[in-house]
Structures are given as structure tokens and as C-alpha cells.
Amino acid sequence: MTIAPVVIAPAIAKKPGGIGRARELGIFAALLLVVIAATVKNPNFLFSPDGWRDLLLTPSILVLVAVGQAIVIITRNVDLSVGSIMGLTAFLTGRLFIDIPGIPIWIVVIASVVFGALLGLINGALVAFAKVPAMVITLGTLYAYRGINVLWTGSDQIHPSDLPKEFLGLGTQQILTIPVLSIVALIVLALAAWYMRNTRGGREYYAIGSDPAAAELYGLQVTRRVLSAFVLSGALAGLAGVFYVTRYGSVSSQVGSGWELDAVGAAVIGGIAITGGVGSVWGAAIGAMLLMTINRALPILGIPDFWQRAVVGVLIIGAIVLDRVLAVRQKRQLIEARDES
């Protein structure tokens, strides 16, 4: 997955907008550093068919979840149920192929995405209309959806033999050495990024996250906008569920378990402020890539697998401290600029 090149203005340090770009570039640089360090140690990390594919393919699923999570966090909410939604939609995907032999793949994909969106709609309705905290609602639906998933699945499992070969093939097919799933994830990411940055609707998410009361007074449809954020998050988690099935070929009742914290972690690493209103989905995607890539790189760099979570923790804390430093610096620069004029 290639990141669109960012043109850096000469006096970037003087422009408030430059902070955001510096943030994403910083994480991207960290990602490059990890890849380079691992490749120097073992060229196969990057320069082998498996290595290259894993570099692009494995993060694709978390990228989707992280992008949805980023949109929700930008509105100053959080969605803890994305992992459970992913699990439910993954099982639905497998079930449809089993129960309706010969069903077209595109219908299954749409059904799963719509199902994920519906689950997100439930979250959004409760948060937006009932005016209750998103963390509590999605904590409740995290349990409820996971419970429903386990109830529905039982001890049942989806096996590769249950799935059409063409569907499983999507998990390994490539176009110009780039995996199909990565291309789809990149397209979704680009669409989300464009929408968030270049449309009035997208900008409204930031306005709501920056100051919900001001947004309300300004006349924005806060309720509807928050609702749509959760729907988007659910839909993307649904798509991630489909990706999971086509990538791994088997589904149990624990698919996606614990992914919600990884998604939030990726968004935070990527520069999304947990307090809302700041960050871009590009950052969340890069954060997701960094999280997943570092898991593969650590063993090569000589750090045992067991320390992976600790490194992730340091990464998250380091990211938010960096955000704080940048914010303080920006504030100081703005004050200086004001005093100069």
C-alpha cells in the first residue's frame, strides 16, 4: 500500500496546518524505519514474495477497522464494539456461502457490510438519540454482540472447504504484486480521507468533535452526524469481517476479539486525538500498519514475541506524548505570531 506523497511547504513549521502533516509523516517515518531495520537484518522481510505480501496484506484488515474508529473518535466518541461486529459479520459471511450454495460473492460482501452498518446504527441510535456516553453503550454492545456471536456460532466453525474457491482466491490474488485486499483497503481509505477532508459533511465531524456545544449552536445536525459516524464504523468493521474470512479462510466465535483496543491504539498512534476534532484517517491507517508491521519486525530484530504488547504500549504512550509536545509547541508559535503582528 503506497501513501500519497505529501508536498511539504518550505515554512512548514510556521503553519498551523503543518502540525497535522508533520504528525502523519512522523509515524510514516517510524514505519519506514521499522521496515528498513528489519530488512537490513533479513532481506526476506521485504524482498521476498511472502514478505512483500505480508507487509501489505496483513495490516489491511486493521486499517479498515482503524479508519472507522478514527471517524468515531473524531466526533469525540469511541466505539468499543467493532471487534464484536467484525466477529458477527465474519460468521455471517461464512454462513451465507454455506446456507445458499452458489450465492454471488458480491451479494455476500454487500450483505455483510450492510449488516455491520445496521449494528453500527444500533450503537449510533443509542448514543445520539438517548444522549448516553458512547463508551458505555459500545461497551454494552461489545458484550451483547459477542454474546450473540457465540450463541449463534455455538461450537460451529467455518472451514476453508465451506467457502467458494473464487472467494478464498481473493485473499491471495494480486495485481502487479499488490494484493487485491490491500488495493480495496487503499481505495476505501482514499474515499474516507477525501470525504473527511473535502466535503461539508466530513468537516462537520471535526466541528462536532472540537466543540459539541458550539456545533449545536451553529445549527449542525449533531445527532444525525454522530449516528452516521457509528454507521460508517459498523460498515467498515463489517467489511473487515469479510476480509478476515477471505484472508484466513476459517471463522470461529472469537474472530475480532480484542480488536477494538487495537483499533483505538492505531488511531491514537496515528495522531487522532482521543478528545476529538483532530487527526486524519491517513494517520489512523499508518498507525494500523505500524502496529501490525512491528509485530512481524520484532522477532527479526531480536526481540522475543513475548514483548510485543509492551512495545505496542510504549508506542501508544510515545505517540500521545508526541502529540502533546507538538500541541504545546504549536500553541507557543501561535502566541509568538500574534505578538509579532
Add this chain to the structure above:
Amino acid sequence: MTTTASTRVIRDYDRSLWRRIIVNREFAIIALLVLVVIVATVSIRGFAQPITVNYLLLDVAPILLIALPMTLVMITGEIDLSVGSMVGLASVVTGVLTEAGAPFEVAALAALTVGVVGGAFNGFLVTVVGLPSLAVTIGTLALFRGLAVGLLGTTAVTDFPETWTALAKAKIAGTTIPYIVIPFLILLAVFAVVLHFTPFGRGIYAIGLSKDAARFSGVDVERTKFILFVLSGVVAAFAGIFYTLRFGSARGDNATGLELQVIAAVVLGGVSVFGGRGHLHGVVAAVLLIGVLGSGLRLAGVTSDVINIITGGLLIFSVVAASVLAWAQRLRSKAGPPFRVAASPAP
């Protein structure tokens, strides 16, 4: 979770004393708990057995312990997601040191020290560096869990002194109540007194309602929050030691996911995630309610997935119901006589 919350005022004095005491969220949870216990006793075979009480209390003990400081942390509007990982880390520290030949008492003290240090680290980042606690403790959730798994890998330490493991499972003479209830009750009493009868405790509520107003009122906001995070860390470590002794096993993945159970119970008990409201008796009742529901339903043959659905649904229902009631109350107060001072329910 730090937000620029506008000032909220809670006025409750237009209601008679009995309504203030009885008609509230905490009492509803307590009433529901009593109701569930009665129904379970009558309709579920084996539920009324003394041994059920023993296992129920052993099961909920770690959540009960951790929920106490978590309640105080959440009343200030912050949150600590790293408690589950701290339980795991304390468990591992206890195990590693015991395996290395240290007396168990020394290992336990070291684990408590780790809890203090971990809590101080969280507190430092939230108060001195000024970071949002949700993001910080997601980071330390991964960090502490990572350290726990890193130290022990996939192995487990199972060789603990018989006197201690026996104590963790022993019952108070003449009852089926496990000994862990004693330190819990002591902590509960201490926390309740601190929260409700000291300037420090009133400061906690003030911070949750409006950090800036609290600051101008003379409350040391940073120091208070720092202390609460340390308390959260050390109590989680204590719960980790108990967890280790009860199951006789120290593993890196002990108590994974426990933090969400604690938060679910605290919120169910009436604490607002925005801060400023909550009571310990509501939280204790909520923990017991979830525990009783789980225990009773398992005895009735219900699988854990259904129990999870019920727990999730109960959590959602409780916050939505509270929101709807608040909305209805605001509606009614608008329609009331103009001379009447309307109550302003907390959001």
C-alpha cells in the same frame, strides 16, 4: 477521559428526603439485586446452597476490589483501563520472585510496589504531562500486559506456599464467606469515609463536575488525580496477588479483559463516565448483581454467551433508562407551575 465539560449543577432539595434517598439509580440497582437473589433462590436448584455464596464471592472479589478506586477515578471524569493488565503484571511479579526463591511475603510486597509505580506512571502522564486518561491507560494496558507476558512468556508459576493459597480459599470460621471479604470491607469502609466525609472526597466530586471551578475553589486537581491513579494501581496489584493465590497460578495472561468488566459494573452502579456523580454502594450492588446473575444463570444451565448478552443489555438499558428518566423529568419540570424551582438532573 478529559473533556471540556460545561459546569453542571445538581439540585436535589426540592424533593422530600425519602425520595432523595430511595428514588435514585443506586437504590434501583440494590432493589434489582435483592429481586434477582429472591427469584434465583426460589427457582434455581442449588443456588441457595452455602457453597454458592463462597464461589460467587471468590469470583467477584477481584472486580469488587478494583471497582473501589475505579469509582473514585471515574467520578473525577478520568478512567483507568490498565487495571486488568496490572492484575496480570502483579501476578507475574509474584510468581517470578517466588520461583527465584524469594519468600512469598517479599514477592507480594514487590508486586504491590509495582502497582504503586504503575499507578504513579499513569498519574504522571495524566496530571503532569496532561494527557487524556483514556489514551494513556490504553497504552499502559498494552504496556503492563506486555511486560507481564514478556517476563513469563507462555509458562506459569504454580509453586506457592500452601499457607497462603489455603488462606486465599479459606472461609471465615462458621460461615461460607471467604477471607478476602475482610480486606474488601475494610477498603470499602475507608473509601466510603474518604469519599463522603473528607474534603479530599468532596474535591473528587468537584473535579468531576467542573475541573476549573474545583481549581478555583482550592482543590489540588493534579495531586488528587495522581493519588487516585496510584490507589487504582496498588489495589489492582493486590487483586492480582489474590487472583494468583486463589487459582494457584501466575501467568502473563491472568485477568485479560477484566478492565471492561470492572468498568461495566461501575457504570451499571450509577457512576457517570463524564464524572461528577456516583456512589460506592451502587457500584458494590452492581458488581454483586452481575455476579449473582452469572452464578445463577450458570447453575440454571445457561451458557456464558447468553450471560454476556444479558450483561451487555443490562448495561445499555441502565444508562438509557437513566437518560430517559432525566429527559422526562426535565419535560415535567418545564410543564410545572412557573413559581416552582425546577430540579436540574445531571446529564
